Amino acid sequence: MKINKWMAATAFTVSSLFAATSFAADPLKVGFVYVGPVGDHGWSYEHDQGRLEMQEHFGDKVETTFVENVPEGADAERVITQLAKSGHDLIFTTSFGFMNPTLKAAKRFPNVTFEHATGYKRSKNVSTYVLRTYEGRYVSGVAAGMATKTNTIGYIASFPIPEVIRDINSVYLGAKSVNPDVKIKIVWVNTWYDPGKESDAANALMDQGVDIVIQHTDSPAPLIAAEKRGIMGIGQASDMSHFAPKSHMFSVRDVWAPHYIRTVQEVMDKSWAPEDYWGGFADDILQIVSINPDLPADIQSAITSTHSKIKSGEFHPFTGPMLDNTGKEVIAAGYTLTDAELAAVNWYVEGIDASIPK
Amino acid sequence: MDILLLQQIMIAALKTGTPLLLIALGELVCEKTGVLNLGQEGMMLMGAMAGFAGALYTGNLFLGVTLAILAGMAMSLLFGALSLNLNTNQVATGLALTIFGTGLSSFLGGDLVGSTIDGFKPIAIPLLSDIPFIGPLLFKQDLLVYLSFVLVAASWWVMHKTRVGLTVRAVGENPYSANALGIKVIRVRFLATLFGGAMAGLAGSYMSLAYTPMWMENMTAGRGWIALALVVFASWRIAYLALGAYLFGFASILHLVMQGLGVDISPNLLAMTPYIATIVVMVAISSNALAQKLSTPMSLAKPFDPKVH
Incomplete structure (x- = not known):
């Protein structure tokens, strides 16, 4: 059992390494996890608007995926893991309740960059971002x-x-x-x-x-x-x-595009470092x-x-x-x-x- | 508390209680035939979505309501086909119906989010609405509230004063005896289930066309479940059900008003009052154990299969 788990973990790591190195010339794959539907006309909707604007900004240099209506809890970990396994280089998890699932997935995929909205736990490949509401x-x-x-x-x-x-x-x-x-x-x-x-x-x-x-x-x-x-x-x-x-x-x-564009650029330039980002009027994240x-x-x-x-x-x-x-x-x-x-x-x-x- | 504020609270309470009353009334009749449909929330959401879509695209609120009723009935048809014809477990089928309805209404209603309509407006009935206090409360409401008054009275009359009501109750108490008497048990149960679906659809349209005129995913926020509990606490009696629904509405509004007035009680505690008050009152009025036992449909949630019997 233990060996199986260890093997599985290794396999995941190797495959994600493989994904990161061999497709370096390919577009950066960016995943988004939403707690609500993109049509909620509120929180998740605005995150998706941010994704679309970021996609437009980078054109074919990025490839974005989103998963909507993800319940907070165990199911979130499965979704995040799935995104990491399928070769995503950067994953945004956009609800407070995704905090622990994000950290768990981040531990297993050290070469994937994670950004968690509204949380307070960070690690070497997990940043947090918050609004100055x-x-x-x-x-x-x-x-x-x-x-x-x-x-x-x-x-x-x-x-x-x-x-x-x-x-x-x-x-x-x-x-x-x-x-x-x-x-x-x-x-x-x-x-x-x-x-x-x-x-x-x-x-x-x-x-x-x-x-x-x-x-x-x-x-x-x-x-x-x-x-x-x-x-x-x-x-x-x-x-x-x-x-x-x-x-x-x-x-x-809430206007998330500036943060998404900046983060994607940092990951592309390999200058990304974990941070606790607070965005407000100054960055036009809040308008x-x-x-x-x-x-x-x-x-x-x-x-x-x-x-x-x-x-x-x-x-x-x-x-x-x-x-x-x-x-x-x-x-x-x-x-x-x-x-x-x-x-x-x-x-x-x-x-x-x-x-x-x- | 001045009289005007009390009146405003009661008007708001009536509006808050109405969707609960409509959906619970349908479920009560349904349970009286022995069918427990836990899919209320799913049917109500489908009704809310279909009603809003109908009103938005046709510009006619009544077509919206009709569509909502049909959507609720379509959902209950599915429930009936599975649990009555194929004898699936009612509890599991009902739960699945709620999950299905929640998902389907979000899927189909995706494009409706963000649209607005003019919902039902209060219509004052001449003379009657001039009666002090009671007038604005009972006779200055929107059409769906008036319809709920009529439906409550009509359901009570049918259930207690007509042969149809007797048949419904006979099927719920002992379907095998009813069957022996030549009553078509499955047909009666199916019709009651469809009535439940229609009422759930209507309740949903009250949410999306009168209460908060808009459509958003999961906008009924658990009212279908509260209605299910109300039916039990009302010990399957229509008069008690109306009392319970309005009491719940009253306590819900009261807790918001008291916070606004600055009453220094924990809002968490206040938020519990609708539930506590309703349960306490309903348990008190139906505390007679024998009466409770007699009013519970004996065959509730049990499938009817004459071949087994």
């Missing part, structure tokens, strides 16, 4: 703070993980910077995706005087609910403007798209100017001094949170009248 949230907060007439912003939150908590803070900080009286109402729906429930949450918030709906869930249902009632909302992950032509303020879009032309001019210009201030590095939303909502200092004066600290935010900033679910 809080940058888009800060702009959302500024726009919402200016546009709200009831001074109440609604936030549909998924799960109490650092990314979501950090983004709630970011929205509130942005809104507060332009509107000192603003309040934020947070509703946790305990799901990333349940259009019915997301829509119910949006309606519940609007019933309570919320006039700007911001969502940290993946379906366009909250925007559609807002459109029905003439209340404004902000699109998440992809351009959601056509779901709510009147109510859509703008979308914060503000489809600003509603009917928005008042001052709000439109605040959106673009806040975007460019963050993009240029002139401004970082998480710069001290900052207190949490119990009055404890969480960021010292003049200090800006590092990426590692941003990945571990577990407090609400001063002024948010709520507590984080335990």
Whole structure:
């Protein structure tokens, strides 16, 4: 049994070596593993748009493959292994739950390069890449703070993980910077995706005087609910403007192509090294798209100017001094949170009248 | 809590409960004949997808609903052919139907993602909708909600006041006796299964044409399973089923509203309330063990094969 496993492992290694050396002149084979369907109009859709643009950029120098609807867990390892075995030189695994399967496969295929989105475990042939979603949230907060007439912003939150908590803070900080009286109402729906429930949450918030709906869930249902009632909302992950032509303020879009193009180039040049990549406005990995032309001019210009201030590095939303909502200092004066600290935010900033679910 | 907010919660609760009620009603009738169809989620998704496609391509919401009902029936036809004619295991066949429907609806509905339509809008019934509190709640809803009221009343009447209802129950209690009396057991079961499919399709179209007018993969998010549980907790009684569906809807909305009001209870705990509240109430009202035993169809999930008997 043991020998069999060892032999199998060797065979895999040899075959992948063989694939890497003997076809060196052939196109670079790049594989993508998606958690959802490419037609989800959100997360996986945007990864696939990135793949297509990368393919176009390199033409016949690359050959891309994707596998969609891959469940997180044991099945993912099978899919990733299959891609590695079939001669792929670079594999992108695009969901948090693919973390351990990616690392396991990477161990068995040391000559294949792996890139895992949103994870935190790396090795000598595994990099991670993350979005600075809080940058888009800060702009959302500024726009919402200016546009709200009831001074109440609604936030549909998924799960109490650092990314979501950090983004709630970011929205509130942005809104507060332009509107000192603003309040934020947070509703946790305990799901990333349940259009019915997301829509119910949006309606519940609007019933309570919320006039700007911001969502940290993946379906366009909250925007559609807002459109029905003439209340404004902000699109998440992809351009959601056509779901709510009147109510859509703008979308914060994930644009993966620049990262995919850069990584493929590095692998081609053999200059790739494992890293923990955080992409945001500065790299155009995160973009503000489809600003509603009917928005008042001052709000439109605040959106673009806040975007460019963050993009240029002139401004970082998480710069001290900052207190949490119990009055404890969480960021010292003049200090800006590092990426590692941003990945571990577990407090609400001063002024948010709520507590984080335990 | 002021009265207006309570009214808004109840209106939202009615909308949230309606798809559950529609699909559970179909399954209740189906189970009354002894057929357990766990394929609800798959049939509902096919209904949601077909309904949206129909409405999008024809521009007619009613054609969409019709197509959804037909899609649900087609799925249940498949279930019936396998489990009733070929006597496959009902539980396994139903599970397979859910998996099949989930996959098929995503496959066929791939091009529909991202399209938008104008869904069903509330229609106020003159005079009745002016009644304080109850008016906007019951008489200012969309057509599918009105249809659900009619279907609940009609199903109750058929099941309890007509010969058809008696036949359905006889088949579910003891198919062999029913067979001896000359009732065509398989035919009755098949018709009930088709009715279940039609209701699941209708419930799906409520999701994609009224509740959240759009189509996305897996958009029913487990409502078919909740409906299956509701049927059991309602101890196969239509009135209790309606109560349970609306109660579930009410608790689901309440937990979102309470969070918005800043009630300091863990949202995880609040998220459990629809389930807990529904189970507690349903268990309480149907706690009579004898009544429970009597209301459970005796032949539930058992295949009918006169040659074996």
